[in-house]
Amino acid sequence: MSSQQLPLLEVPVTALAQAQRYPRLRYMGSKYRLLPTLAKVFEEVGGSTALDPFAGSGVVSYLLKAQGFEVTSRDYLNFPVTLTKAACVNQRQRLSKDEVRSIAEGGNLDGRDFISRTYRGRFFTPEDQLFLDSAWSRIDRLQGEKRDLAIAALVLAAARKQPRGVFTVTGLRYDDGRDSLHKPLNEHFVGCVQAWNDAVFEGQRCQSFRGEAVEATPSTDLVYLDPPYAPPNDDNDYLKRYWFLEGLSDYWEHGTASVMHDTLTRKLPKRPTAFGSKRTIEAALAALFERFSGSTIVLSYGSNAVPSVDTLMAMLRDVKGSAPEIIDLQHRYHFGTHRNAARREATEYVLIAP
Ligand SMILES: C[S@@+](CC[C@H](N)C(=O)[O-])C[C@H]1O[C@@H](n2cnc3c(N)ncnc32)[C@H](O)[C@@H]1O
Numbered sequence: 001m002s003s004q005q006l007p008l009l010e011v012p013v014t015a016l017a018q019a020q021r022y023p024r025l026r027y028m029g030s031k032y033r034l035l036p037t038l039a040k041v042f043e044e045v046g047g048s049t050a051l052d053p054f055a056g057s058g059v060v061s062y063l064l065k066a067q068g069f070e071v072t073s074r075d076y077l078n079f080p081v082t083l084t085k086a087a088c089v090n091q092r093q094r095l096s097k098d099e100v101r102s103i104a105e106g107g108n109l110d111g112r113d114f115i116s117r118t119y120r121g122r123f124f125t126p127e128d129q130l131f132l133d134s135a136w137s138r139i140d141r142l143q144g145e146k147r148d149l150a151i152a153a154l155v156l157a158a159a160r161k162q163p164r165g166v167f168t169v170t171g172l173r174y175d176d177g178r179d180s181l182h183k184p185l186n187e188h189f190v191g192c193v194q195a196w197n198d199a200v201f202e203g204q205r206c207q208s209f210r211g212e213a214v215e216a217t218p219s220t221d222l223v224y225l226d227p228p229y230a231p232p233n234d235d236n237d238y239l240k241r242y243w244f245l246e247g248l249s250d251y252w253e254h255g256t257a258s259v260m261h262d263t264l265t266r267k268l269p270k271r272p273t274a275f276g277s278k279r280t281i282e283a284a285l286a287a288l289f290e291r292f293s294g295s296t297i298v299l300s301y302g303s304n305a306v307p308s309v310d311t312l313m314a315m316l317r318d319v320k321g322s323a324p325e326i327i328d329l330q331h332r333y334h335f336g337t338h339r340n341a342a343r344r345e346a347t348e349y350v351l352i353a354p
Pocket of ligand 1: 273
């Protein structure tokens with residue numbers, strides 16, 4: 001790590017240790033590996049309320065909660081919101097052994113079969129698909145945070161069983177023989193419930209909403225901005241990679257009608273966002289900086305994306321009246337194939353604008 005002279009405070013070990021217990025979801029752009037740096041930055045910034053409007057895997061919201069902030073999480077996708085409800089909004093509910101057993105082994109309560117019918121031969125084994133349908137028939141009878149926990153475990157289990165955690169290809173092209181790809185999904189589910197149960201702890205009151213980042217209420221001491229990084233020659237579409245998890249998080253309630261039946265994977269349509277294109281991202285970031293100018297803005301961005309860090313520094317200076325501080329870290333991305341390996345090494349910036 002190379003960092004400019006920023007006087008970072010030590011973070012209480014317990015907060016970071018708690019954050020590192022967050023169940024690990026393979027997610028594009030997730031900041032698990034930056035937790036120690038972000039924890040120091042948040043400690044330095046201080047305050048009591050924080051907004052994480054691009055929550056993604058939810059790990060940074062969870063870190064902020066562990067550091068004692070009242071956290072408001074947000075994402076334009078549903079499943080990240082469910083994960084943050086399970087681990088941040090939820091202060092003390094856990095699923096009992098009996099509840100887990102009934103979801104994992106109890107069988108289908110209402111005969112639903114949307115997943116088995118729609119994804120036959122595409123994703124997961126027939127037994128796994130039967131499990132997903134029957135698990136949902138039982139989860140639908142749960143309420144509140146227990147329901148969030150069960151959905152979070154189902155999402156995590158599906159992601160762990162899918163090669164590389166993304167749903168852009170069907171079949172087992174990336175099957176490298178790992179046990180996790182062959183373990184039955186209901187067994188994954190039991191392990192994932194355990195992981196979420198273990199992550200539950202009591203902190204300050206937290207909230208989580210689905211919606212556009214720029215529509216979040218600008219009233220917190222700290223705002224952590226971790227938008228999709230717009231690459232110069234590629235796309236950064238989250239739904240293209242994780243649409244199955246999005247559908248699974250509400251049993252395709254909002255997307256059943258829009259399942260693209262003429263596609264090989266039966267995916268959901270992409271959901272456009274101004275952060276998805278190099279042509280629109282700069283204006284979208286400018287609008288965010290303006291909206292949250294009353295808070296300390298902590299921004300994550302990458303050197304392999306547009307706009308450049310110099311542009312971002314200038315934009316923040318314009319809004320805040322003084323230059324932000326900057327930390328840069330060498331970062332190796334797990335995503336990408338050999339063909340675009342050059343993009344895997346990048347500098348990860350954290351800009352801090354008080
Ligand atoms: C870089 S990821 C965030 C990663 C997260 N900090 C973590 O550590 O896992 C960006 C997130 O922004 C979300 N997103 C994309 N466009 C959005 C928008 N216009 N409003 C809110 N969320 C958006 C994506 O769904 C994705 O979860």
